[in-house]
Amino acid sequence: MHEQALLTEDHPSLGNAGALVGIDQIEELYKTSVSANNAVKVKCANSSCGVKVSIVIPDKEKAGRKTSPSAHFRGHHPEGCDRKPQTSSTTTTSASSQLKANPVKKEFPQVWIDPLTAAVNSSGRLLEPANNGELRSGSGVGGRSREGLGTSEGHSGVVGKFARAWLKMTVQSRKRNPLKAPWNPEGTYDSAFYSFELNSTKFLGKVGTKIFTAPVISVDKVGGDFYLGLQEKALGQAPKVVVLKSEVFEVGAAGRALLNQLNTFDLAQKVYLFCYGSFKYNAGASQSELVVKHPHFIYIDLPAL
Known part of the structure; x- marks a missing residue:
């Protein structure tokens, strides 16, 4: 998936060469694409592919930006890799011309995408399943927001990314911050998680x-x-x-x-x-x-x- 890659060189914080790392782990250490790519060397996590990939960390604020994509890995993957271009039609391009500016990027994911049913676009990024109607009206597709509220919604299908965000939040912020998923009708981080120590x-x-x-x-x-x-x-x-x-x-x-x-x-x-x-x-x-x-x-x- 676009959110994970393999280290090709040892890194003092992320692990040794061959270790699997998440884009959110890299984003915690580096705030720009340049600094991240200078310090971290990665390749495609698909063992049958293994092409070199670069790290993309969008600016947190960018005036006039219509969409604010989540950080991701980018590379040119061969035919047969799970990052191959999506074959089914999507609405990602037609939606973008109607979006209002989203200059601020959220620091945590807000929309759950099931990796068992999600499609993958040409950059290897997860897209919402075509039948995921519960999310489409407010969340857009491909990490984009249709609400025009000045922030964009990060999408993820990796529990670890949501878990690390949850661990950083206070009890009150868990109740305020959204986590949209068909299985989470209340729509917050607080309602999405169930702690054995608290419940x-x-x-x-x-x-x-x-x-x-x-x-x-x-x-x-x-x-x-x-x-x-x-x-x-x-x-x-x-x-x-x-x-x-x-x-x-x-x-x-x-x-x-x-x-x-x-x-x-x-x-x-x-x-x-x-x-x-x-x-x-x-x-x-x-x-x-x-x-x-x-x-x-x-x-x-x-x-x-």
């Missing part, structure tokens, strides 16, 4: 789809599958477990990076998970499970070294 976990089946966050208390590996036990504020009758099937780790560089994290993190220090999905009771195992369907649907918040 009851007794009837998670009724909570529905959220980005759940909780400390990890156990890791069990069965064959190629992982079962992560979660800590609850008050123990219920059924343990709460996040399930990662082996096929998730086969989804490109993101899957390999996730597997590496699971094989190396230390539960002696508190490790938090952020997982997108819903919990369902597994009668055979007598536990409530959230099955992760894509590596972008989980973020592991490791303690700082």
Whole structure:
């Protein structure tokens, strides 16, 4: 996806060559495209492609700008890469002539795009699915805003990007800041996330789809599958477990990076998970499970070294 790439050279903060990095991680360290490209060298995350990509960090403010795109990676990808030009028709170009100025770029994503159903345009950027009608009226497409309120809306399909934004916010700012998604009718960061440390976990089946966050208390590996036990504020009758099937780790560089994290993190220090999905009771195992369907649907918040 356009939001992730592989380091080709070691970086003191981002990791060693071969590490998977998110565009938001780079944007936290560098405020301009020039400074970022001088310090960070990256290539396409698709192992069958691997072309050199550049880092694009738009100016936070730019007078008269109609759209303010999110930071992204840009490169010339060969045929067959998942960043190939979109084949289905979209409304991205026709919409732009009608947009009012959006001079200020938000520092956090505001619109969720499911990577399992989203299309990809020629720069590798995620576009809204054609059937995502709940979002179109207010959010535009391709990271653009149709509201003309002076700010543009960042789109993402990576839970880690939303999680890092949530962690930086106060309780009140989570209630104010928008997060638009079909599964989040209340439309805020506060309503999109469900913390095990702050909320009851007794009837998670009724909570529905959220980005759940909780400390990890156990890791069990069965064959190629992982079962992560979660800590609850008050123990219920059924343990709460996040399930990662082996096929998730086969989804490109993101899957390999996730597997590496699971094989190396230390539960002696508190490790938090952020997982997108819903919990369902597994009668055979007598536990409530959230099955992760894509590596972008989980973020592991490791303690700082």
